[in-house]
Amino acid sequence: MFLTILSYEFKLLIRSKWLLVLFFIIMLLIAFASHNGNKNVEKRVSDISVVQRDFSEKDSVMLATLIKIEKGEKVDGPYWKLPSAPMTIGNRYPRLAIMQPESLSFIATGQSDMYTHFKSPKVYGNNFALDYAEMINPVQLLFGNFDIAFVLIYILPLLIIAFTYNILSREKELGTLRIIAAQPISTFSWLFQKLVIRFLFFSAITTFILCVTIVIFSSEASVNIFDLLGLFILAISYYLFWFVMAFIVNIKINNSSKNALTLVGLWLLIVLVIPATINQVGNALYPIPSRLNMINEIRATKKESEAKQDEIMDTYLRNHPELAQGNDKKQFGFWHSYFASEKVMEEKTEPLLKKYDLQLKKQQKFIMAFQFTSPAIIVQQSLNKVAATSELHYNDFKKQVFEFSKQWRNYLKPILFRQEKFTVKNYYELPKFYYQNRIKHRIWLNVFILFSINGIILLIFGGKKLVNKLPYRFLKLFS
């Protein structure tokens, strides 16, 4: 019977041109979205290559000057601009910390439009207060991007709704339901099989188009077959959710316009109302702590430290005798005092930063705890993680830059305190930044969660009938 329904459904969909329309709409949507995503990635890569080029040019001039100085040749410019001074390197020739896009970054813009993808932390300044915001027209952030994530999360469910909302009710409205009911199959199984067939067609079409798109736009993506497979199955489990919803609504309501209304109401709830409400309630219950208050407090601490400069320097040298050895304290200048007070600053501001982070994490924890209330949120979070454009990735990038800046300062500091010159040898020894994607996307876990949600919903609404009839139907499937 299943094969009969399959061949009938296939003929029906082909003749009504549904499959063709569906194929072209999905292809158009995904192609346009991929093109946009790809443009965003291209801009990111081009911005990075411009800074890289500038960085290399600046570095090669600096290296040439260093070679000249070591050879004893005359060099133009004031002494404080010469690269032989370690702090000139630290402040005028900072290293470049880059976050390159991943192979699947084009599928979800995520937070990538808000943040910069390169940073050059200098020895001077508060690294924790570095601003990672990218220059962007805020109107664009408000309206968002037309990327693959948008198509998958927002539009495809609507296509599914349009594709499924009246399967049973149409038969009722056309008066053909009686003929179906007279067939040797229950209406329940008939609808279930019909939806399974449509689900298979829909999944096959979207997966095929997604596959082709990924091959065109990101040949490297195919390297990680396992992640890619996870991505396809995640999308399929999300479509399944909407097919399950359509199945239940078809059974329970069975009136075309009421079906459409209920399904759209669900869509609204899942992709719009639940996320927006969680967001708003999260913001109200755990408001984002004021960065301004934090900065005010840090500035006040700084002011206090400046007043006790000499005292701070003495303590610092007592704690770091290796830096004081063989040097006359009187020769110590601005940079020495700066590093000494920076340490004090760091210690004093640490609790402030921790308090701030804790407040922030409370809000994020609250919001993330509710992500399972909407499959749309689960899919959005997963796509952002696979694309390496989630807030976790950017927070980790900040962390890595912070760690690197410490490493970089610690390399230059001893040279400063030993009152040595920065040399060509030092240049080649300078620490380099390599971004590592340390965030686990856990896509398979989310696939499992989505399938479980689908299973639970099916069991709740159609459990009895499914349990009673399906094993029998499946056994008889190909008979």
Add this chain to the structure above:
Amino acid sequence: MLIIILKELKELIRDGRIKIAAIILFILLLIAVITSFFQYEKSSHQHQESTSKERSIWESQKEKNPHAAAHYGTYVFKPKFALSLFDYGITNYTGNSIFIEAHKKNNASFSEASDQTSLARFGTLSINFVLLYLFPLIIILIGYNTYTKEIESQTYLLLKSQGIHPIKLVIGKWFAVFFPVFILTTIVFLVLGTILSQINHLEFFSWISIWTLLGIYLLYYLIITSLTVLISMWSKSSGISLVSSLFIWISFSFITPKIATNFANIKNPYPSKSAFNAKIKRDKKNGLDGHNPWNEAAKKLEIETLNKYGVDSIEKLPFNYVGYRMQKGEEHEAEIYKKNYAKLKQIALKQNNSYKRLAYLSPFISLRFLSMDIANSSDNLHWKFTEEVEKYRIQKQKFLNDDIKDNSIIGERGYTMSSEKFKKLPKFSFTPPPLLEILKDNKQGLLFLTLWLIIPFIGLFVSAKKI
């Protein structure tokens, strides 16, 4: 016609779906109002606290060199506007404070969005979120079957046989679809105005802005009403009518604005922050550096100043030349910033025009821009704010540099300004543009909304006669 309106409204009241939808809307609005109110109170308090704290940090400085104070800098804050409680606009995506210091124009930093999770990109349940996205759906829900139900229940022929004029029928149905939303929206704005007028320390609140917003939202709802009734008239069944109306709604509110984002980006890309800063650095390189007396522009200024005052050395000038040069350097750098930011603003305006032009595909875009402009939460206002801050920065630098120029002598080391004088620096203040100016800036949007209102309305009359 009155009979038609009353009959339609009676049917609506009896319809369970409308009741459920109205209850859901009421709950969502209640959540939005309560949370927005608390958030507003909190951030308004934070704003006041930060402003006074920052001012006291500035005023409590011990005597120090004015230029050292200029580098120490201070923060200025964007005022919390009353209607931002209603429409957050782009506020979450731009910072609300700007650090002002010597030689450098900074952007607003630390936007709330950068601290939030990516869930925030789904949107936030503010009052205008309900009005922008959900109220049009209520219209669709009420009106999708206004004609199809007559055809499906075969009452249309009956109606016709009664000799009803098709224009009267269409106006009656159209009015009955619009009326409930008209009442609901008016109540929302009345409640909003009443709540706002109860808040202490409210800045820039005006009832006229509230009524204007109400008018604009109603205009949009009129458009949606006409389209819904028109689609219902053209559709063969309620299902098709509903799906078509929903397609219009999603393409208005989501698809077109997002497509506009990509068009705007491709046509007028924004420079990256580093490229923009590098450009400013290059421009500054050959200009007047207030700190460097040996640079070419500084030498030129020295000669010009000496000639102007008819003396042969800077020591003989009636003021301290160092302060004068510092101020000239500051003004020169400010010009560079002005030029570069003007270019950036042009890109932003062109990008916004890409959106606004697509308003012929979606009246939602015009409504969105108008709403945040009137609520003082738009990028337009943000640009005005940053420009005012820059003016204040230059004024502040002049205040400090003039002190060096007028009260110290050239070559004097360790000159300090008295701590009392820090208090004399004028405070920053910012007033948003008047409503009329905002409406003038949005002429195009208003025109699009009017066209969107007229064309489907004419369509209603034309189609009514044909069916």
